[in-house]
Amino acid sequence: MSSSIVVGLDGSESSTRAAHAAADAARRHGLRLVLAYVVPWSPFEIHTAEENERRSIDRRQEIATAQEKFLDPVLQQLSTGGDLQVESVVRHGHAAETLVALAREHDAAWITVGRVGQSRVRTLLFGSTPSSLIQLSPVPVLVVP
């Protein structure tokens, strides 16, 4: 039996809508809500030695910023009722792959993300998180416009 819903947040309006939609569903099904922010990062990026030296500090800052700027506001809105179990997590990595990993760790029933309104060219060149999620995810993916 699944125990949670994982929501991918990126600070966009549609991702906030996704969080609210997921909150409703979580209440209905009695699931936990896991708000996740993924800092884009690859273990194979190359940096200068000076950046490497500061990496731990930068990482901590990135996590703190993501938490304060993107997760805390939504977390506050959703937990005011007190009837919902909400937690938040910031993780570094590839957006879709990391959401999938989180879904596994948290035994998610499904993953909810917002649809980012980006141009066709951008999507063609870089793909989008929802479309790669659909390819990778072992659980259903709900995309909120």
Place this chain on the structure above:
Amino acid sequence: MNESSDLLAATFDESVNAFFEPISTAISTVVFYAIPLDFLGEGVELPLIVVWLVIAGAFFTVYLRGFQFRAFGQAVRLIRGRYDDPRDAGEVTHFQALATAVSGTVGLGNIAGVAVAISLGGPGATFWMIIAGLLGMCTKGVECTLGVKYRNEYPDGRVSGGPMYYLTKGLREKSPRLGTLGKVLAVLFCIFTLGGAVGGGNMFQANQAFSQAQSVTGGDDGPLGFGAAGAVFGLVLALLVGAVIIGGIRSIARVTDKLVPFMAVFYVVACLTVLFVNIDQVPEALASIVTEAFSPEAGYGGLVGVLIQGFRRAAFSNEAGLGSAAIAHSAVKTNEPATEGHVAVLEPFIDTVVICTMTALAIVITGTYADESSAPGVETTSAAFETVVGWFPVVLAIAVILFAYSTMLAWSYYGLKAATYLFGESMLVDRTWKLIFCVFVIIGASSTLDSVIGFSDSMIFLMALPNIVGLYILARVVKREINGYRERLASGEILPVAERR
């Protein structure tokens, strides 16, 4: 305008020369003190610094029972992230530490150095270069294990290490008496690193980058042919370096970081193209590399002459034993110093065994090394490429400039670490060093003088003296670290992430 700028450039060159000539000569004589081996042929010499580096590689290979060969498989698993805890995502990975170190080492040594070795030592020099590369793998592994073991983790979260720390902390740990020696060695190492950073890590790179840019744009008659072109080129290069190291404009560094691996791959592909086009000659070239390693044709100074050329250029190229890599590798996220020792063995492998050998094959097959019309160097490799595809030299020139740029960024950091060790951590030290570094970019690019090049080369090699003394003293510590890690690996105490529960 041209005349006055030519005049200006000439006087500038002269004053730089007057300043460097005596220093350069004095240091070069000491560092490259060589035993003349005239009985083997005219001009054959055995530089002691090369002996020093090769003996260290051979000693550690025997002492650690061929560690570099045993480490290979695990090194590959480590850089693929098999042992990285997902909770540490966002920290410096083994791959990143290795890549940063490699982009600092892969450079002119792989392109120009190899051409020099083969021009002076014949195809057989390649064989000895590879042997020296294989020995250097072990020295690197030793250095980087120590670099991580004795690194500094500052309260604010920064992580940095290098020979100055293992020389002080490691030797003090052995005995208080050795502690004083450790301090002396660390200070010496830092002084030499400052010199090496300004010299081989900066002026030499700037100089070669300019001469490549000049030669592909049409030499003396091209747009970069005027008298002060070097100074102008140097100024632009200094601004680009300064923008990253002083201005903190990371986007430029990021562009380079993306381009350098791409160029390295392109370089290898270009070499492979040369091989592929001349596929029928490959067996013959391979045979000549092996046979001429032991019985070279006349004129290459016999077996010892060839061996020295190969060893010397391999050492120039992969920097094993100099201690520079230990600084670059130390920022990795790991609890096991030996893991970075494993990963570090790949560095001379990529640099020397793969990239240098590629260059060597291209040069040997096309026979451009035998052309005596121009001095051996980047030109030789460029000519080898040109026999196959006309525009390859242009891409090669771009590669040389990018390699030079990334090497400069790496060495500015090594120098900074040495400066802060000597003078303390402060904004003043940081800015002063970086400013000096940028000024030397201009001097390096604008100078046409051998004294500068001689000075550059020699300072880098001085670093090997204090560093390798430290490695010998700490040999047992390294052995304990490496064997301990391998035992825990074999017993299943350390498992890949996927198999942990």
